[in-house]
Amino acid sequence: MSIPEIPACPLCGQAETRLFCLDFLRQRHYWRCPDCHLSWRDARHHLDAAAERAVYEMHENHPDEPGYRRFLTRVSAPLRERLPQAARGLDFGCGPGPALARMLEEAGHSVALYDPFFHPDTSVLNAEYDFITCTETMEHCAQPGMELARLLGMLKAGGHLAIMTGHLSEDARFARWHYRQDPTHICFFQRRSFDWIARHWNLTTVFHQGDVWIAQKPGRI
Numbered sequence: 402m403s404i405p406e407i408p409a410c411p412l413c414g415q416a417e418t419r420l421f422c423l424d425f426l427r428q429r430h431y432w433r434c435p436d437c438h439l440s441w442r443d444a445r446h447h448l449d450a451a452a453e454r455a456v457y458e459m460h461e462n463h464p465d466e467p468g469y470r471r472f473l474t475r476v477s478a479p480l481r482e483r484l485p486q487a488a489r490g491l492d493f494g495c496g497p498g499p500a501l502a503r504m505l506e507e508a509g510h511s512v513a514l515y516d517p518f519f520h521p522d523t524s525v526l527n528a529e530y531d532f533i534t535c536t537e538t539m540e541h542c543a544q545p546g547m548e549l550a551r552l553l554g555m556l557k558a559g560g561h562l563a564i565m566t567g568h569l570s571e572d573a574r575f576a577r578w579h580y581r582q583d584p585t586h587i588c589f590f591q592r593r594s595f596d597w598i599a600r601h602w603n604l605t606t607v608f609h610q611g612d613v614w615i616a617q618k619p620g621r622i
């Protein structure tokens with residue numbers, strides 16, 4: 402398989418990235434950034450939009466499904482502890498069944514929905530929010546740096562950004578990591594990738610446990 406041209410990092414823009422993993426079976430290349438420690442699948446091996454949507458439709462999670470709600474409690478519980486009453490939020494990449502939004506609404510908050518496939522109303526991206534959730538979404542983004550800048554632009558001073566995405570804990574696990582096998586997963590973060598994000602955008606990490614990271618923008622709501 403031919404080695405493609407070295408791409409710049411899609412999170413921090415670093416030009417000096419390196420080939421990190423070759424999957425000969427699926428003919429995929431993965432790259433690694435030495436600065437923000439992001440790993441990502443080469444752009445030549447991304448799905449097209451129709452194939453990507455088909456995978457999401459297969460994985461539909463119903464908002465009332467107890468197991469799925471329990472899974473989302475990992476982000477909703479630490480976020481709720483930090484929100485003021487009746488906060489206004491955005492669930493970015495909410496998917497077809499916006500369970501997290503419903504859970505936060507049950508706690509008295511209001512939540513706008515955005516998803517490029519299932520809730521494509523872009524007018525919600527022109528507002529400002531007290532909090533933004535982005536669960537199981539960042540790993541699908543081809544340009545996570547651009548998406549983060551866009552999300553932080555919609556976040557009020559003192560607002561919270563909550564991201565849930567699989568964290569790569571050991572390089573040795575990467576080749577066999579189940580998270581890598583999903584054809585729609587293209588970006589893989591490590592704990593220190595979030596340290597880089599916090600430093601770069603001057604955010605304060607207020608919670609970082611397992612695959613959930615919550616950060617606060619400087620200032621007061």
Ligand SMILES: [Zn+2]
Pocket residue numbers: 410411412413414415434435436437438439
């Ligand atoms: Zn980088």
